[in-house]
Amino acid sequence: MASIHDVAQRSGVSTATVSRALRGLPNVSPVTRQRVQEAADALGYIPSPSASGLSSGRTGAVAVVVPSLTRWFFTEVVEGVDAALRVEGYDTFLVDLAVRPGERERLFSHTLLRKRADAVIALGIRFTGAERSELRSLPVPVAIVGAPLAGLRGIGVDDAAVSRSAIQHLVDLGHHRIAHVGGHDRFGLDRSVADLRERAWRAELRDRGLPLLDHWFASGGFLLPQSKAAALTMLQRPDRPTGVFAGSDEMAFGVLLAAAELGIRVPEDLSVVGIDDHSWSAAFHLTTVRQDPHEQGAAAAAMVLAQLAGTPPPIAPIAAPHELIVRGTTAAAARSRRLPADRDA
Amino acid sequence: MASIHDVAQRSGVSTATVSRALRGLPNVSPVTRQRVQEAADALGYIPSPSASGLSSGRTGAVAVVVPSLTRWFFTEVVEGVDAALRVEGYDTFLVDLAVRPGERERLFSHTLLRKRADAVIALGIRFTGAERSELRSLPVPVAIVGAPLAGLRGIGVDDAAVSRSAIQHLVDLGHHRIAHVGGHDRFGLDRSVADLRERAWRAELRDRGLPLLDHWFASGGFLLPQSKAAALTMLQRPDRPTGVFAGSDEMAFGVLLAAAELGIRVPEDLSVVGIDDHSWSAAFHLTTVRQDPHEQGAAAAAMVLAQLAGTPPPIAPIAAPHELIVRGTTAAAARSRRLPADRDA
DNA sequence: ATGAAAGCGCTAACAC
DNA sequence: GTGTTAGCGCTTTCAT
Numbered sequence: 001m002a003s004i005h006d007v008a009q010r011s012g013v014s015t016a017t018v019s020r021a022l023r024g025l026p027n028v029s030p031v032t033r034q035r036v037q038e039a040a041d042a043l044g045y046i047p048s049p050s051a052s053g054l055s056s057g058r059t060g061a062v063a064v065v066v067p068s069l070t071r072w073f074f075t076e077v078v079e080g081v082d083a084a085l086r087v088e089g090y091d092t093f094l095v096d097l098a099v100r101p102g103e104r105e106r107l108f109s110h111t112l113l114r115k116r117a118d119a120v121i122a123l124g125i126r127f128t129g130a131e132r133s134e135l136r137s138l139p140v141p142v143a144i145v146g147a148p149l150a151g152l153r154g155i156g157v158d159d160a161a162v163s164r165s166a167i168q169h170l171v172d173l174g175h176h177r178i179a180h181v182g183g184h185d186r187f188g189l190d191r192s193v194a195d196l197r198e199r200a201w202r203a204e205l206r207d208r209g210l211p212l213l214d215h216w217f218a219s220g221g222f223l224l225p226q227s228k229a230a231a232l233t234m235l236q237r238p239d240r241p242t243g244v245f246a247g248s249d250e251m252a253f254g255v256l257l258a259a260a261e262l263g264i265r266v267p268e269d270l271s272v273v274g275i276d277d278h279s280w281s282a283a284f285h286l287t288t289v290r291q292d293p294h295e296q297g298a299a300a301a302a303m304v305l306a307q308l309a310g311t312p313p314p315i316a317p318i319a320a321p322h323e324l325i326v327r328g329t330t331a332a333a334a335r336s337r338r339l340p341a342d343r344d345a
Numbered sequence: 346m347a348s349i350h351d352v353a354q355r356s357g358v359s360t361a362t363v364s365r366a367l368r369g370l371p372n373v374s375p376v377t378r379q380r381v382q383e384a385a386d387a388l389g390y391i392p393s394p395s396a397s398g399l400s401s402g403r404t405g406a407v408a409v410v411v412p413s414l415t416r417w418f419f420t421e422v423v424e425g426v427d428a429a430l431r432v433e434g435y436d437t438f439l440v441d442l443a444v445r446p447g448e449r450e451r452l453f454s455h456t457l458l459r460k461r462a463d464a465v466i467a468l469g470i471r472f473t474g475a476e477r478s479e480l481r482s483l484p485v486p487v488a489i490v491g492a493p494l495a496g497l498r499g500i501g502v503d504d505a506a507v508s509r510s511a512i513q514h515l516v517d518l519g520h521h522r523i524a525h526v527g528g529h530d531r532f533g534l535d536r537s538v539a540d541l542r543e544r545a546w547r548a549e550l551r552d553r554g555l556p557l558l559d560h561w562f563a564s565g566g567f568l569l570p571q572s573k574a575a576a577l578t579m580l581q582r583p584d585r586p587t588g589v590f591a592g593s594d595e596m597a598f599g600v601l602l603a604a605a606e607l608g609i610r611v612p613e614d615l616s617v618v619g620i621d622d623h624s625w626s627a628a629f630h631l632t633t634v635r636q637d638p639h640e641q642g643a644a645a646a647a648m649v650l651a652q653l654a655g656t657p658p659p660i661a662p663i664a665a666p667h668e669l670i671v672r673g674t675t676a677a678a679a680r681s682r683r684l685p686a687d688r689d690a
Numbered sequence: 691a692t693g694a695a696a697g698c699g700c701t702a703a704c705a706c
Numbered sequence: 707g708t709g710t711t712a713g714c715g716c717t718t719t720c721a722t
Contacts, residue, residue, distance in 0.1 A: 001484075003715060014693045019717060027691055048460050050404065051715030053395035054698045061438075061461075069424055070624070075414040083444035091461060093406075094439045099428035115393050116406075116436060139346075225628045257628055260605070279415065283570045283602055348699060359709045364701060372707055396699030399714045 002043035011039035022047070061091040062304060063117035067124050068098035071222060072250060072278050073293045077123050077145050080297025088305055093117050097125070119304035121145065121297075126192040141307035143300040145293075147192035148317030153307075155299045157291045157322045159193055163200030165324050166245050166273045166289050174333040175243035175271060176210055179234060181227050181255055182247035183219030194222070197247045197275070216241055220251040227254025235262055235270070242333045243271040249278035249288055256284060256329065267331035277325055285328030296320050347388035356384035367392070394436075406436040407649060408462035412469050413443035416567060417595060417623050418638045422468050422490050425642025433650055438462055442470070464649035466490065466642075471537045486652035488645040490638075492537035493662030498652075500644045502636045502667045504538055508545030510669050511590050511618045511634050519678040520588035520616060521555055524579060526572050526600055527592035528564030539567070542592045542620070561586055565596040572599025580607055580615070587678045588616040594623035594633055601629055601674065612676035622670055630673030641665050 007022075008015045013032060021028045021036035028036075039045075053059045064081050066074045082092045093116055119141040127135065127149065135142055136151050144154030170178050180201040182194050198217070205212045218234050220227030227246070234240065235258055246252035252274030256266060264270050274281065277290035299318070306313050352367075353360045358377060366373045366381035373381075384390075398404045409426050411419045427437045438461055464486040472480065472494065480487055481496050489499030515523050525546040527539050543562070550557045563579050565572030572591070579585065580603055591597035597619030601611060609615050619626065622635035644663070651658050 004717095005715080015716075016694080016718080017692055020692090023717095029691060032691075046460055048399070048715055050395045050398035050460070051698090052717070054393070054399050054700085055715080055717040057698080057717095059395065064439075069414065069420040070417070072415070075420055078439070079414050079441055079444055082439060082441045086444055092439045092441075094409075094423070094427060094437045096424060096427050096437075099424055099431055115391055115395070224625045228628045253625075254628065280569045280598075283573045283599065349701095350699080360700075361702085361710080362708055365708085368701095374707060377707075393699055396714090397701070399716085400699080400701040402701095402714080 002040075002045040004045070004047065006043055007036065007039045007045050010043060011036045058308075059116055059118050060089065061093045061117050062119040062121060062301070063093045063095050065095040065120065065122040065125065066097065069096055070098070073248070073276060074123060076293035077297035077300075080294035080299075081121055081301045082297075083294075084298040084301035084305070090118075090305070118308055119143075121300045121304060123297075123300075124193060141304040141312075143303040144317070145296050145300045147196060151315065152317070153303045153313060153315055154317040155296050155303070155320050156317065157320045159196035160200040160203075162275055162289045162291070162322045163197045163245070164204055165322065166275065167201065167204045169273055169287070169324055169326070169330060170243040170245065170271060171208065171210075173243075173271060173330060175241075176333070177216070177239075177241040178205060178210065178243045178245055179213075179216035179218070179241035180245050180247070181218045181220040181230060181234075181251045183221050194247060201245055213239065220247070220254060222248055222251060224250050224254040224257075227251035228258045229254075231255040231258035232261070235259060235264060241270075243273070243330075246272060246274045249274035249276040249281050249286060252286055252288065252329075253278075253280070253284055256286070266329050268334065271330040271333070273330055281325075282327065287327045287330040288325050289322050290325050291320060291322045347385075347390040349390070349392065351388055352381065352385045352390050355388060356381045403653075404461055404463050405434065406438050406462050407464040407466060407646070408438040408440050410440045410442065410465065410467040410470065414439075414441055415443070418593070418621060419468060421638035422642035422645075425639035425644075426466055426646045427642075428639075429643040429646035429650070435463075435650070463653055464488075466645045466649060468642075469538060486649040486657075488648040489662070490641050490645045492541060496660065497662070498648045498658060498660055499662040500641050500648070500665050501538075501662065502665045504541035505545040505548075507620055507634045507636070507667045508542045508590070509549055510667065511620065512546065512549045514618055514632070514669055514671070514675060515588040515590065515616060516553065516555075518588075518616060518675060520586075521678070522561070522584075522586040523550060523555065523588045523590055524558075524561035524563070524586035525590050525592070526563045526565040526575060526579075526596045528566050539592060546590055558584065565592070565599060567593055567596060569595050569599040569602075572596035573602045574599075576600040576603035577606070580604060580609060586615075588618070588675070591617065591619045594619035594621040594626045594631060597631055597633065597674075598623075598625070598629055601631070611674050614679070616675040616678070618675055626670075627672065632672045632675040633670050634667050635670050636665060636667045 004015045004018050008018045018036050021033040022040060049060055062085055064078055069075055085092055121143050123145040142152055144152055146156045148154050148156060180198060182198045215234060215237060218230035220230050231254055244255050246255055252272050255272050259266050259270050266272060274286055274288040277288050281288050303313055349360045349363050353363045363381050366378040367385060394405055407430055409423055414420055430437055466488050469491040487497055489497055491501045493499050493501060525543060527543045560579060560582060563575035565575050576599055589600050591600055597617050600617050604611050604615050611617060619631055619633040622633050626633050648658055
């Protein structure tokens, strides 16, 4: 394990010069820099993060706080973050809340974030009031992916707009009976997004004067199995909807499975639209509102990186793009399907 | 940001005693320890990982190297690792190879692993010869999750046995025409497991004297969409199989989707069995061979932790349990389905 | 353009 | 049981 000292000796300069040369700082003659670089290469020198962290105050790592890793959206964001970070030489430090449900208190002021990372990127979390203020007063750059938080930088789709777009699509196809599968996840970590989408659904239906039955809302907890079970119940009622707006593609898959099991044809008897454009959605022919979590992760990384570089972007949450992708799970509502009681086998 | 110094002052002892007291080392009187602890709490003191890392040589973090995060198996393992690590106070560093396909060279001897982490856990990677020797000569504990590597500690199911169990199940049901959907993933990172399963399939069929047609092997790349496409082709041929052994549940889902699209009934016309018991498999009624990646991750973490604690377990890869879970996608082969050319619409 | 030297905050001998 | 004292390997003034 060569140290900066070894490199200094081998190249006949001081450790200070080695440090400068290797980090590309100014005030190093080209020849010296070259010589140092060669010595470093020959020795296989790698600076110790602990040492440079201790003396510079920078760790070279950023923490990514996720509610769980088992959801497509989150893994995509993490990969996006990691990719962007890596390019700048930063390491990704994972803080998975799913593995320590009890440990949320003092989360952000705790070790990991405060001393291990130069910045924090938090995703899809419904923060408590205490956490929000912790986040705002953190001594390091912070970025949020998902529902925006006033006073903090972040990126995410406009959930109301996304929901509206999905519902508009169903309405355009003539659907009047539109259900929603949504709901918060098992740890209550992601309510904000779920709430925004559910609220948008209610508002849209109300504003358009469409019927809004209580049992047209089902909680799928952002999970396929749970969504399928919920849909199974909902779709077996006599007054079943002709269209379902699912809060995520994974939940939409659950609805699709339920419909298939009940012999309800999609899209002839039931239209389904999701949110995300999951990597499997095309295989399911799912109509959905696409967003790009990988891109959002990279954007969040860019925000904290910019702050670290001394060029902080404005503190406004930025809106990520979304786009309706029409595929095979949505179609015009059957005209005959007007009477509450009519259904096929 | 209180330092150890502040705590020492406030509690009226030396920094050395603070260090000892807080880390639970012996030779500290109960009263002193208590007083130190109170001072630390009052000050909100958190030791700096950089500083303690620099002086102790231990970073308090372990690196997890994954081929990608977008596969169920890997995310489960990572969560298992993180959970086990967290309990012991270690942090998890993510090294996602998917985000830097070009950067595999010198991977293990590179910064992250060498100076950032006290140990390395690598999953589902088909290492090059160079990487293998790098891994073996790494100055830190290493554990592998997945296909075993001679000379290294690790855990994983016996892929041959798992495959045999799946195929045996199909044979027991009277299937003679058994296809396989397998294949390595996009980065060539996980060939070993794919190869083991494919080889087991070939060997089993050969040993039992069952037909083994070339086009009964399809490469699904461990991805649903690709598996669906491959199955679509395979299942449309006149000599289609009556049973499909998929190398993972995600690939099995693809086969299921393809079958549904072609109007091939499962399990009446086609039986499908996977490997994993993915969290969605029950919703698909998929018969599969269960394994527990979360558990495997935790076990791998325990291995490196034990080494770090000075009680290294034996260097034999250990076999993780697996179990056939029979659900609804497999059934007795139709007796009429003997002639190569017969098929329904 | 380069070097000397003082830490960064903690741990680990070694004394007492 | 507790304090002293070196460093750990870097970065960073401040000189030169």
